[in-house]
Amino acid sequence: MPHYKLTYFNLRGRGEIIRYLFAYSNIKYEDHRIERADWPRIKPTIPFGKLPILEVDGVILHQSLAIARYLAKEIGLAGQTPLDQALVDAIVDTIDDFMSMFPWTEENEDVKQQKFNDLLTNTAPELLRDVDSFLGNKKWLVGKSVTWADFYWDVCSTTLLFLKPGLVDNYPKLLALKERVQALPAIAAWTEQRPKTTL
Ligand code: KDV
16 A cells, blocks of 8 residues: 555645545545645645645645546546546536635635635526436436436535525435435545635
8 A cells, every 4th residue: 555645735626636536535645734824835835836745655646636536547536437437527626716716815804705705606506506406316326326427516515504594495316415424424524624724
């Protein structure tokens, strides 16, 4: 088993999908959480200047979704066929495109509030409608077993629901999927013991 070291901020954010995959597979890793104050010093020492990174026996991987996809393949959560894998990737990218629209680091609080509010009020409903219809009456988003797309829905919807409680109320099937992910014993154990952060 390689030595794994995840470096990210003390947030769920873009690190949490990776932590879910480690938790689910019971793979040990270093969950290194840096302070915001230390980031300017660390940033120039990282190949692409962005977090998270995952060090795998000293090889530095960047891009949260590339890291998550690598782990998902290792543990059998990437999708059971190449076609299923493409569907998983497409759903993950669709959810991620939306999460990436939020101006997370905007310093003008008024501008930030207005943009967050607009995305949650006017843009989120289309995404939810489309993911809900993709899910339909299936148990999992893709194929006959859980994949990291289901994990990503849980991770991202947790943050969306923190930002706007009730956002998913009109989509009971999406809420039920979230509960199915959270009921997985390894995921339940992780969400219970993880550091509590708002984002
Ligand atoms: C911050 C932050 C995120 C979730 C998805 C980017 C994110 C950035 N700061 C928090 N949550 C993508």
